[in-house]
Amino acid sequence: MIHIDPKLTPASLKAPLARFFKVSGEKILLLDRVWDPAQGTPVFTVKGRYTARGWTEWTQGFLYGNAILQFEGTGDRRFLEMGRQNTVRRMAPHVSHTGVHDHGFNNVSTYGNLLRLMKEKRLPANPWEKAFYEMALKASSAVQAARFTELPGGLGYIRSFNGPHSLFADTIRSLRVLALGHRLGHVLMGERDRKINLLARLLQHAETTARFNVYFGKGRDAYDVRGRVAHESIFNVEDGAYRCPSTQQGYTPFSTWTRGLAWILLGYAEEIEFIKTVPEAEILAALAASPKPLFRSKKEVVARFEAAARAVADFTLEQTPVCGVPYWDTGAPNLHKLGAYLSRPADPFNEHEPVDSSAAAISAQGLLRLGRHLMKSGDPKAGARYFGAGLTTARTLLGEPYLSIAKDHQGMLLHSVYHRPNGWDWIPPGQKVPCGESSLWGDYHAMELAVYLKRLSEGKPEPFFYNI
Numbered sequence: 001m002i003h004i005d006p007k008l009t010p011a012s013l014k015a016p017l018a019r020f021f022k023v024s025g026e027k028i029l030l031l032d033r034v035w036d037p038a039q040g041t042p043v044f045t046v047k048g049r050y051t052a053r054g055w056t057e058w059t060q061g062f063l064y065g066n067a068i069l070q071f072e073g074t075g076d077r078r079f080l081e082m083g084r085q086n087t088v089r090r091m092a093p094h095v096s097h098t099g100v101h102d103h104g105f106n107n108v109s110t111y112g113n114l115l116r117l118m119k120e121k122r123l124p125a126n127p128w129e130k131a132f133y134e135m136a137l138k139a140s141s142a143v144q145a146a147r148f149t150e151l152p153g154g155l156g157y158i159r160s161f162n163g164p165h166s167l168f169a170d171t172i173r174s175l176r177v178l179a180l181g182h183r184l185g186h187v188l189m190g191e192r193d194r195k196i197n198l199l200a201r202l203l204q205h206a207e208t209t210a211r212f213n214v215y216f217g218k219g220r221d222a223y224d225v226r227g228r229v230a231h232e233s234i235f236n237v238e239d240g241a242y243r244c245p246s247t248q249q250g251y252t253p254f255s256t257w258t259r260g261l262a263w264i265l266l267g268y269a270e271e272i273e274f275i276k277t278v279p280e281a282e283i284l285a286a287l288a289a290s291p292k293p294l295f296r297s298k299k300e301v302v303a304r305f306e307a308a309a310r311a312v313a314d315f316t317l318e319q320t321p322v323c324g325v326p327y328w329d330t331g332a333p334n335l336h337k338l339g340a341y342l343s344r345p346a347d348p349f350n351e352h353e354p355v356d357s358s359a360a361a362i363s364a365q366g367l368l369r370l371g372r373h374l375m376k377s378g379d380p381k382a383g384a385r386y387f388g389a390g391l392t393t394a395r396t397l398l399g400e401p402y403l404s405i406a407k408d409h410q411g412m413l414l415h416s417v418y419h420r421p422n423g424w425d426w427i428p429p430g431q432k433v434p435c436g437e438s439s440l441w442g443d444y445h446a447m448e449l450a451v452y453l454k455r456l457s458e459g460k461p462e463p464f465f466y467n468i
Contacts, residue, residue: 411438
């Protein structure tokens with residue numbers, strides 16, 4: 001269980017944050033200098049050097065988003081120009097990519113961050129530049145919303161790259177692009193000029209994910225433990241019936257892949273923040289646009305998202321070692337060989353199962369955001385608990401052995417795992433499980449976490465993706 005240090009505050013992390021931004025700047029410049037875009041998109045490191053791995057092109061937005069966030073964290077305009085120019089030059093195919101569920105990763109990390117910084121006056125006002133970013137996000141939101149499988153009872157989901165039968169836990173965080181499209185006043189135009197409400201699809205997807213990918217301890221099946229998460233839910237597309245849980249990157253459908261758990265936690269926490277800013281009338285209009293209304297009010301939406309977020313947050317606290325860094329799957333087959341592994345810090349160099357620092361970086365931000373929400377909305381005790389767990393995790397990640405300080409290693413955050421079942425992760429000589437490597441999504445979410453905490457440490461408002 002995560003051991004919460006009550007003395008931790010964002011201000012107490014100022015020195016580690018400053019060190020992190022020094023390291024991250026060096027890594028961004030290094031990768032920009034050596035990476036050849038003709039190789040594709042960097043995904044994860046092997047022997048300290050980033051490599052490509054064709055599965056889906058879901059990490060390019062993190063590459064340029066890192067530079068944008070480095071500018072946000074340091075004010076160094078070299079990184080702004082790097083992120084800005086590469087977004088214009090290379091991100092357009094991701095805006096119109098019809099084959100993936102990853103629009104909220106690629107396009108919010110680039111166009112979305114740039115538009116947000118312009119709104120915050122960190123970028124000079126430029127009407128045409130603003131319109132360019134807005135158009136990219138509108139198009140991206142419509143393409144994402146069009147990848148939709150309708151289910152009976154008003155439910156439905158943005159299908160994963162696996163096909164129309166597949167709902168991924170990951171996509172709850174990629175919903176951000178639908179939120180931005182709606183905020184920009186956009187709709188998806190369907191057959192015979194049918195106007196499809198983007199907020200309605202966001203609500204449908206979020207409710208379907210809560211119903212089938214999140215467990216609430218109510219006896220749904222023999223493995224229904226409150227807060228557990230299924231990476232993938234499978235449906236019969238002929239009649240819309242739910243068939244079974246599944247996984248692509250976890251150990252089994254009946255254990256919990258911890259990065260999937262982290263996506264759920266951060267995704268719902270951010271969507272709570274967004275929904276709280278949406279006028280009641282817009283929520284009701286979106287609910288009315290669904291085949292069958294899933295909620296009766298904005299209050300019910302927030303309560304449902306909060307219930308899902310709190311369930312997975314509690315499971316995260318209970319199933320993560322004291323330092324806040326989880327092993328890659330809560331049911332990984334050799335965890336038992338580690339003994340009482342939850343009662344001591346995770347060991348990335350152990351002989352039996354890898355840790356996943358990228359899951360820690362994602363969940364840390366989710367815990368912080370959920371904690372802040374609850375502290376503001378009437379449950380300060382629970383809020384402080386989650387917030388403290390997020391700070392504890394962040395402190396771990398901002399130091400060794402997770403901060404990548406070797407000058408020739410291209411990653412920022414060490415001990416990330418990509419696809420354990422497929423055996424894609426590098427196992428160094430003398431080790432028995434993957435360790436010592438980085439992933440672009442791990443680096444990016446460490447950057448987001450650092451920017452978030454830097455804002456709080458300086459007494460400034462936290463960044464919100466929808467502040468455009």
